[in-house]
Amino acid sequence: MKLDPTTLSLFVAVMEESAIARAAAREHIAPSAASRRLAELEDQLQVELFTRSNRGSVPTAAAYALLNMARGVLNDMDGIATQMKDYAQGGQEGLRGHVRVMANISSITQFLPAQLQRFLSQHPHVDVRLQERVSTDIARAVADNEADIGLLNNGSYGNKISLHPYRRDRLAVVMPQSHPLSRKRSLRLEQVVKHDLIGMHADSALNHLITRAAADQGLQPRLRMKVTGYDALCLMVASGLGIGILPEGSARIYMGTLPLRCIRLDESWAERQLMLCVRSQDALSPVAQLLTKHLCQPEETHKD
Template sequence: MKLDPVTLRLFVAVMEESAIARAAAREHIAPSAASRRLAELEAQLQVELFTRSNRGSQPTAAAYALLHMARSVLNELDGIATQIKDYGRDHGSGLRGHVRVVANISVITQFLPAQLQRFLAQHPQVDVRLQERVSTDIARAVADNEADIGLLNHGSYGEKIQLRPYRRDRLAVVVPHGHALVRRRSVRLAELVQYDWVGMHAGSALNHLVTRAAADQGLQPRLRMKVTGYDALCLMVASGLGIGILPEGSARLYLGTLPLHCIALQEPWAERELMLCVRATETLSPVTQLLAEHLCQPAAD
């Protein structure tokens, strides 16, 4: 039995796109050729990967099992290509490889840029590929071998991933200059519900945390709009469209350029624990292990 990478990439694309036509276009293969390759793959493996009906094709349990294995194999092949290419460029000795990292917006805006800069300065031949996602998607990406390292909010994400302490952050309130709260050094959640809010989108961990905390206190915030990033949130608040809650470290990035004031949020849940996660059942590659250890080092004073 010989499984070629082209067919495996096509199979992964079909699973991710949920349509043979879109997957074929993504992999630059004719739809008829893609269908033929999938049929040949099923014949080689002697297992049905898709149940076909007049409503389309649905992945079987075997398809989901193969998806995890195919991603692992393709990732290893990509790693080989990257490392050998580095030798061909005569970069000399040193650590080589690539690491796929997924992180939430809180980590990316507060901690990750400086950490990655230091790591890549020490290991210039390592290729770090970074994507931003919400915490639940991060856990799933690591568990399904779409990523090697995840950085996310603390939570329960199942037994397929292993969590390590990463950093702690604290939530704060941002208000525009001239707001009634601007002279306050701290504020409670109950004091904020009389004002319009600019909130994060419904799928974000921050939205879930604030919504749950408000419900626990019997409060109903006046949510005027939802946005998908801290930059948009701060721009809307600076324009006087409401107040916002976001990590203090992220808020401080905008204080010098936007007419904003940052106020401490005095709630027990305002201090959050951020975690690093890897797959629980696999030995990490040397370069992934090194990056994970670097990220988990205590913050410098």
């Protein structure tokens, strides 16, 4: 059996776009040709991938099983092309390959830049492809083979991924330097929610954590607006529109450039565990295994 990578790419696009027309446009192929390729794929595999009706096509259980395998095959083929390109250009030394990493904003702003810099300086022929996502999307992407490694908040994400401790962080409150709370050495949530809050978007793990903690204490946050990034949050706070809660390490980035004060949030739930997730160690390529080991090293190891 000879499976065409173009057809596999089209199949993945159909599954991700939930429509043949949109998938065909994404893959730059006519819808009629796309339908024909999918039918030929079903004939080759001798299995029905889509249940067709007047309302459209619905993926079967076989289609979802194939999706995970197809992503893995396409990723491996992409890796072959990348590594052979390096050799064609004269490179001969060192580890080669590429790793797909998805991480939440807390990991990206606090820890990943320095870690990736160290790793890539040691392995310059490795290609790390990083995307920012929310934790639930990261877990799903790793389980579905869209990513090799995920960095996310600790939580329950099902049994298709394996979680490993990554880093701990601490939440803090940012406010204008002239704010009434700015002279405090630490803050409790009950003090914070009396003031207008700039929050993160509804799907973020941070928003869920604060909302749950407030509900547990019978508090009602005065949420003025929601933003999609820590930079936007700090800019809104610096403009006097409210105060915000974000990781202390992320807040430090903006302390030198914006007139802000950062005060630690004195709550047990405000100390968080970030995790690294993979499908399984055995499923990782050698270069992905090496990056996983590097990311999970204690901070003291890097400092030495």
